[in-house]
Amino acid sequence: xxxxxxxxxxxxxxxxxxxxxxxxxxxxxxxxxxxxxxxxxxxxxxxxxxxxxxxxxxxxxxxxxxxxxxxxxxxxxxxxxxxxxxxxxxxxxxxxxxxxxxxxxxxxxxxxxxxxxxxxxxxxxxxxxxxxxxxxxxxxxxxxxxxxxxxxxxxxxxxxxxxxxxxxxxxxxxxxxxxxxxxxxxxxxxxxxxxxxxxxxxxxxxxxxxxxxxxxxxxxxxxxxxxxxxxxxxxxxxxxxxxxxxxxxxxxxxxxxxxxxxxxxxxxxxxxxxxxxxxxxxxxxxxxxxxxxxxxxxxxxxxxxxxxxxxxxxxxxxxxxxxxxxxxxxxxxxxxxxxxxxxxxxxxxxxxxxxxxxxxxxxxxxxxxxxxxxxxxxxxxxxxxxxxxxxxxxxxxxxxxxxxxxxxxxxxxxxxxxxxxxxxxxxxxxxxxxxxxxxxxxxxxxxxxxxxxxxxxxxxxxxxxxxxxxxxxxxxxxxxxxxxxxxxxxxxxxxxxxxxxxxxxxxxxxxxxxxxxxxxxxxxxxxxxxxxxxxxxxxxxxxxxxxxxxxxxxxxxxxxxxxxxxxxxxxxxxxxxxxxxxxxxxxxxxxxxxxxxxxxxxxxxxxxxxxxxxxxxxxxxxxxxxxxxxxxxxxxxxxxxxxxxxxxxxxxxxxxxxxxxxxxxxxxxxxxxxxxxxxxxxxxxxxxxxxxxxxxxxxxxxxxxxxxxxxxxxxxxxxxxxxxxxxxxxxxxxxxxxxxxxxxxxxxxxxxxxxxxxxxxxxxxxxxxxxxxxxxxxxxxxxxxxxxxxxxxxxxxxxxxxxxxxxxxxxxxxxxxxxxxxxxxxxxxxxxxxxxxxxxxxxxxxxxxxxxxxxxxxxxxxxxxxxxxxxxxxxxxxxxxxxxxxxxxxxxxxxxxxxxxxxxxxxxxxxxxxxxxxxxxxxxxxxxxxxxxxxxxxxxxx
Numbered sequence: 001x002x003x004x005x006x007x008x009x010x011x012x013x014x015x016x017x018x019x020x021x022x023x024x025x026x027x028x029x030x031x032x033x034x035x036x037x038x039x040x041x042x043x044x045x046x047x048x049x050x051x052x053x054x055x056x057x058x059x060x061x062x063x064x065x066x067x068x069x070x071x072x073x074x075x076x077x078x079x080x081x082x083x084x085x086x087x088x089x090x091x092x093x094x095x096x097x098x099x100x101x102x103x104x105x106x107x108x109x110x111x112x113x114x115x116x117x118x119x120x121x122x123x124x125x126x127x128x129x130x131x132x133x134x135x136x137x138x139x140x141x142x143x144x145x146x147x148x149x150x151x152x153x154x155x156x157x158x159x160x161x162x163x164x165x166x167x168x169x170x171x172x173x174x175x176x177x178x179x180x181x182x183x184x185x186x187x188x189x190x191x192x193x194x195x196x197x198x199x200x201x202x203x204x205x206x207x208x209x210x211x212x213x214x215x216x217x218x219x220x221x222x223x224x225x226x227x228x229x230x231x232x233x234x235x236x237x238x239x240x241x242x243x244x245x246x247x248x249x250x251x252x253x254x255x256x257x258x259x260x261x262x263x264x265x266x267x268x269x270x271x272x273x274x275x276x277x278x279x280x281x282x283x284x285x286x287x288x289x290x291x292x293x294x295x296x297x298x299x300x301x302x303x304x305x306x307x308x309x310x311x312x313x314x315x316x317x318x319x320x321x322x323x324x325x326x327x328x329x330x331x332x333x334x335x336x337x338x339x340x341x342x343x344x345x346x347x348x349x350x351x352x353x354x355x356x357x358x359x360x361x362x363x364x365x366x367x368x369x370x371x372x373x374x375x376x377x378x379x380x381x382x383x384x385x386x387x388x389x390x391x392x393x394x395x396x397x398x399x400x401x402x403x404x405x406x407x408x409x410x411x412x413x414x415x416x417x418x419x420x421x422x423x424x425x426x427x428x429x430x431x432x433x434x435x436x437x438x439x440x441x442x443x444x445x446x447x448x449x450x451x452x453x454x455x456x457x458x459x460x461x462x463x464x465x466x467x468x469x470x471x472x473x474x475x476x477x478x479x480x481x482x483x484x485x486x487x488x489x490x491x492x493x494x495x496x497x498x499x500x501x502x503x504x505x506x507x508x509x510x511x512x513x514x515x516x517x518x519x520x521x522x523x524x525x526x527x528x529x530x531x532x533x534x535x536x537x538x539x540x541x542x543x544x545x546x547x548x549x550x551x552x553x554x555x556x557x558x559x560x561x562x563x564x565x566x567x568x569x570x571x572x573x574x575x576x577x578x579x580x581x582x583x584x585x586x587x588x589x590x591x592x593x594x595x596x597x598x599x600x601x602x603x604x605x606x607x608x609x610x611x612x613x614x615x616x617x618x619x620x621x622x623x624x625x626x627x628x629x630x631x632x633x634x635x636x637x638x639x640x641x642x643x644x645x646x647x648x649x650x651x652x653x654x655x656x657x658x659x660x661x662x663x664x665x666x667x668x669x670x671x672x673x674x675x676x677x678x679x680x681x682x683x684x685x686x687x688x689x690x691x692x693x694x695x696x697x698x699x700x701x702x703x704x705x706x707x708x709x710x711x712x713x714x715x716x717x718x719x720x721x722x723x724x725x726x727x728x729x730x731x732x733x734x735x736x737x738x739x740x741x742x743x744x745x746x747x748x749x750x751x752x753x754x755x756x757x758x759x760x761x762x763x764x765x766x767x768x769x770x771x772x773x774x775x776x777x778x779x780x781x782x783x784x785x786x787x788x789x790x791x792x793x794x795x796x797x798x799x800x801x802x803x804x805x806x807x808x809x810x811x812x813x814x815x816x817x818x819x820x821x822x823x824x825x826x827x828x829x830x831x832x833x834x835x836x837x838x839x840x841x842x843x844x845x846x847x848x849x850x851x852x853x854x855x856x857x858x859x860x861x862x863x864x865x866x867x868x869x870x871x872x873x874x875x876x877x878x879x880x881x882x883x884x885x886x887x888x889x890x891x892x893x894x895x896x897x898x899x900x901x902x903x904x905x906x907x908x909x910x911x912x913x914x915x916x917x918x919x920x921x922x923x924x925x926x927x928x929x930x931x932x933x934x935x936x937x938x939x940x941x942x
Contacts, residue, residue: 001087001088001197001221002085002086002087002196002197002200003084003085003086004084004085004086004186004189004190004193005083005084005086006080006186007080007081007082007083007084007168008079008081010057010060010081013082013168014056014057014060034050035051035145035146035147035168036050036146037051037143037145037146038114038117038143038146038167039117039121039141039142039169040121040140040141040142041141041142041143041173041181042143042144044141045064045065045066045143046065046066047065047143051145056145059082059143059170060081060170062075062079062171062172071172071181072172072181072182072183073180079183080186081170081171082144082168082169082170082171083168083169083171083189084166084167084169085117085120085144085166085168085169085189086165086166086167087112087113087116087164087200088162088163088164089109089112089163089164089201089204090201090221090222090223090224091162091232091235091236092223092224092227092232093105093108093204093208093224094161094162094163095161095227095231095232095235095292096213096224096292096295097109097161097163098235098277098280099277099280099281099284099289099292099293100292100295102296104212104296105211105213107211108204108207108211109204109207110148110165111207112200112201112203112204112207113146113165113200115200115203116199116200116203117144117167119199120196121140121141121142122138122140123138123140123188123192124138124141124142124184124185125137125138125139125184125185126139126173126175126183127182127183127185130178137175138409139173139175139176139184141174142173142184143169143172144168144169145167145168146165146166146167147165147166147167148164148165149162149163149164149165149166150163150273151276158276158279159276160235160236160280161276161280169184171183171184171186172184191924192373194374194377195376195377197377198377198381199380199389201221201222201380201384202380202381202383202384202387202388202389203388203389205222205384205385206385206388208224208385209385211296212296212297213225213226214295214385215384215385217381217382217384217385219720219721221381221384222385226292226294226295227291227295228288228291228292230288231284231292234284235280235283351386351387352379352383352386352391352394352395353395353398354382354383355379355380355382355383355386355392355395356375356395356396356399357399358379358382358714358717358718359375359378359379359382360402360415361714362378362712362714362715363375363378364414364417364589365588365589365712365713365714366587366588366589366712368414368418368422368558368589368590368904368905368909369412369413369904369906369908369909369916369920370413370414371410371411371412371413371920372410372413375396375413376389376393376396379392379395379396380392401415401417402415402416403415403416403906405909405910405913405916407913407914407916408921412909412916412920413909414906414909414910418558418559418589418590418906421558421559422558422562422590422599422905422906422907424562424565425558425561425562425592425595425596425600426595426596426599426600428468428469428565428566428568428569429467429468429469429602430600430601431468432468432469432574433467433468433601434466434467435466435467436466436467436468436545436574437466438464438465438466439462439463439464439465439466439470439490439491439494439496439547439574439576440462440490440491440493440494440496441463441490441493441494442459442463442490443459443463443486443487443489444489444493445485445486445490447483447486447489448482451482451483451486455483455607458474458605458607459483459487459490461605462487463487463494465605467574467602468568468574468575469565469568469574469575469577469596469600469602470574470577470602470605471593471596471602471603471605472576472577472578472605472606473578473579473604473607474578474606474607481514481515484515484578485516488515488549491549495545496545496546496547496574497545497546497547498547498549499521499526499546499547499548499549500515500517500520500551501521501522501523501548501549501550501551502520502521502523502551502552502849503522503551503552503553503555503556503848503849504522504523504807504849505522505794505805505806506806506807506846507520507522507551507552507807507848507849508520508521508522508805508807508849509805509806509807509809509849510807510849510850510851511551511849514851523556523560523564526548526567527564527567528772532567532570532571533567533570545573545574546572546573547573547574547575547576548564548567548568548573548574548575548576549578550564550575550576550577550578550579551578551579552578552579552849553577553578553579553592554579554580555579555587555848556588557587557588557589557590557592558588558589558590558592558595558905559588559590560588561575561577562592577592577596579593580877581593587845589906590903590904590905590906591903591904591905595905595907599907616639616640616641617876617879617881617883619635619639620635620636620641620883621873621876621877621883623635624636624869624872624876625869628897629869629895629896629897630894632869632894632897633890633894636885641883641885642884642885642893643885643886643887644887644888644889644890645887645888647888648860648861648888648889651858651860651886651887652678652681652682652685652858652860653685654886655671655682655856655858655886656671656682656685656686656688656689657689658671658854658856658884658886659689659840660689660690660693662853662854662882663690663695667852667853667854667881667882668852668853668854669840669854670839670840670842670854670855670856670878671686671840671841671842671855671856671858672841672842672843672844672847672855672857672858672871672874672878673841673843673857673859674844674859674864674866674867675843676843679841679842682841683838683840683841686840686841687783687785687788687838690787691785695787696785696786696787696788697786697787698785698786699785700784700785701784701785701819702781702782702783703781703782703783703819703831703833704779704780704781704832704834705779705780705781705782705834705836705837706727706729706777706778706779706793706834706835707777707779707837708775708776708778708793709721709776709777709778713771713772716768716771716776717768717769717771719749719753719768720748722745722748722754722776723745724745724746724747724748725744725778725779726744726745726776726777726778726779727742727743727744727745727776727778727834728742728743728744728745728756728766728774728775728777729741729742729774729775729777729794729835730742730773730774731773731774731775732772732773732774733773734767734770734773734774735767736758736759736764737759741759743756743757743758744756744757745766753765753766753768775794777834784812784815784821784838785812786812786813786814786815787811787812788811788812788838789809789811789812789838789839789840790809790811790812790823790836790837790838791807791809791836791837791838792804792806792809792810792836793806793807793835793837794806794835796829796833797830798827798828798829798830799820799828799829799830800826800827801825801826801827801828802827804827804829810825810827818831819831821833844867844871844874844875847871847874847875847878850878851878851879851880852878852879852880853879853880853881853882854881854882854883855875855876855879855884856883856884857871857872857875857876857883857884857885858886858887859886859887859893859896860887860888860889861888861889861892864892864896867896867899869897869898869900872885872896872897900923901923902923904919
């Protein structure tokens with residue numbers, strides 16, 4: 001793990017250095033080692049060898065270590081003293097060294113940190129301001145002091161093993177052009193931190209393999225083969241302490257570091273390192289100690305199945321991947337010349353190629369343009385212990401599907417596939433302009449009588465469209481369903497066959513209720529329907545042309561819209577894309593609405609609410625979308641839509657009270673929060689309020705809840721994303737399973753895939769090439785009671801009554817002793833229900849399609865979870881009558897409202913790479929500035 005933490009107070013840094021890092025007791029006891037000067041800038045300053053107290057203190061005060069002069073030009077109060085760059089290996093590495101004292105393990109870790117810090121140093125820059133300039137210039141030098149630690153902070157007086165290295169980097173770098181030291185620009189290092197973390201882990205894995213250990217990849221990193229899992233738990237007491245407190249408080253990952261700082265005990269020199277090693281070994285069984293000591297020299301895993309070897313070899317020949325030459329032995333004194341270079345297996349470079357291919361498939365599913373650093377990061381993670389950065393680089397350079405553009409030293413990537421699908425969509429839209437008869441006629445419908453003069457004009461303009469693709473923008477909190485009902489009636493009365501499509505099941509059920517449509521299909525159902533996909537079935541032109549009315553299309557990406565366009569072209573159909581891309585957050589690549597407007601020159605039919613006619617709800621949402629963060633917050637305060645709760649522990653209580661008040665008033669209510677952890681805490685609070693009000697009655701029944709694992713199609717094809725106990729539900733037949741079957745994951749194997757229970761109770765391999773035929777869920781426990789409102793997340797067959805479609809909301813009316821659940825409508829659901837969720841609180845990512853009378857967006861400090869202004873706008877859109885924003889920090893809200901992640905199209909990288917660089921660089925700069933430096937929780941040292 002890599003953490004980069006700013007330090008502002010020179011006296012605090014000096015105090016830590018004097019009281020902790022420089023105490024002779026720590027050196028003699030061996031739990032920490034003396035610091036060492038590192039970096040090219042250190043050499044320029046004449047610093048070498050062990051860190052001395054005087055030089056360190058002078059640098060923290062922005063003074064030259066040996067001269068009576070200021071080091072950098074600016075010397076103001078509150079300046080950053082430097083950054084603590086801390087590297088920590090996976091827990092199994094620390095446990096391995098604690099038990100074996102193997103110096104090869106220590107060398108592997110230190111070497112990985114040294115190499116990564118050198119690459120970070122090469123990226124260092126400084127700000128250029130002379131002669132009116134305002135840009136960064138790469139300097140390629142830093143000065144830092146390195147401190148190696150072996151233990152955690154104590155828990156109950158005794159520390160656990162924890163290798164980590166602090167690199168305290170002082171805020172200075174030498175500008176050769178100006179021939180002086182200046183303040184360093186650490187922003188680029190922080191923005192590239194995920195890449196540097198992956199690089200350090202990759203180098204560590206390669207170093208460990210080179211000295212005889214084997215590693216296996218985990219979800220976030222890797223672990224050493226041979227170190228028992230329960231040994232990792234035994235030596236993770238501090239992590240478990242923090243996790244337990246965080247769980248009770250509902251904290252997300254962002255606040256755990258601060259929580260750790262507040263709960264840590266003071267360091268102690270009660271035990272020497274030798275004594276600690278004895279105590280650590282005593283906490284493990286003799287079998288565990290033997291297993292750890294025998295981890296070195298284990299035979300390398302065999303290359304799986306002969307057919308896979310053959311396929312990979314053929315692929316290597318096709319891709320012409322060269323095998324890397326052995327690296328020369330290191331010559332630096334620091335890297336220990338006794339090491340020999342790793343000699344790769346003849347097929348190991350295929351791991352680099354496969355990792356790059358998987359990374360490309362995974363990343364371009366959600367983004368049309370990525371940075372090369374991001375591709376390196378994911379590919380390195382996928383190849384820990386099997387490939388190094390140089391091999392990943394070679395594999396990336398040889399990928400024929402990539403399109404590269406470099407602007408100001410940053411390389412951006414897209415794919416020929418993404419460009420082709422955008423070009424094809426634009427071509428279809430252009431060819432379809434003014435090529436068909438008008439979309440509909442003035443409908444004979446009661447819905448028309450409920451429209452005002454302006455809305456009737458919008459309807460008339462929509463019906464007059466003669467394009468194959470029509471854009472209809474009608475979102476807004478006060479949007480009338482009558483407008484859409486009238487439009488759908490006009491389409492049908494004009495002789496069209498109408499197919500209403502929604503992004504997901506929740507949106508489909510909401511559309512059915514709002515528009516009175518009998519059955520709304522999901523996009524997945526349409527794309528999988530053989531009637532539309534088959535060329536043979538569409539050779540003969542249809543008498544009644546189909547119109548696909550795509551509800552909430554602003555949430556769909558270019559790939560999905562392009563696939564719908566292909567179906568429309570094949571079947572002679574038309575597309576009506578409805579929604580508002582400005583108020584909808586995407587989870588797919590590309591912005592098809594902007595692409596169609598700018599490239600195909602399509603005009604949107606829009607229903608707008610003029611400023612004079614806006615009510616408070618409309619004004620609030622409009623301000624969130626269009627105004628700056630500060631202006632928007634002022635508007636929300638003026639409209640009484642904002643609640644800033646000073647006590648962060650009371651934020652959720654305030655939100656739960658708001659929910660209960662709305663329910664008492666007979667209004668439907670919903671709370672929206674950025675992260676699942678917060679949603680779970682809020683749900684419990686809301687249910688407590690409902691029980692106090694008598695809305696929930698009887699006993700609480702604990703039941704199994706199946707929660708979607710949230711994996712993309714590409715992620716579902718990777719066996720390492722599966723965990724034992726996950727539930728697999730089949731909605732289409734595949735080998736050994738029929739539609740409707742359910743099974744559990746019993747084991748995963750990187751070589752042989754995922755194993756599940758078969759129908760005969762035997763272990764069978766899950767066919768990962770059929771990921772479009774099943775869903776993957778994790779298992780959790782939850783409670784339900786009579787009166788609970790639940791939403792089904794999958795089509796469910798009732799024991800009594802008709803099946804219930806996914807996305808349907810029902811109320812629990814009874815619980816029988818057999819575990820079966822009676823719900824509204826006289827239906828009884830099986831005890832194996834599983835796929836449901838309470839319909840009180842939702843996350844931003846699951847909001848689309850839901851609506852309620854009153855909606856509140858709730859977030860506390862540290863729980864934003866990557867939220868952006870579109871998430872708050874979507875919450876406002878979901879409200880029919882009232883909307884609130886409940887937070888504990890006004891400034892955090894201002895920052896979040898300024899957070900709008902740019903959604904770019906692949907063709908923009910080909911046509912205007914400079915614009916892409918400006919968009920993404922500006923976003924990265926603003927996002928870095930938004931990240932608060934937690935002065936209370938993130939202090940120098942552990």
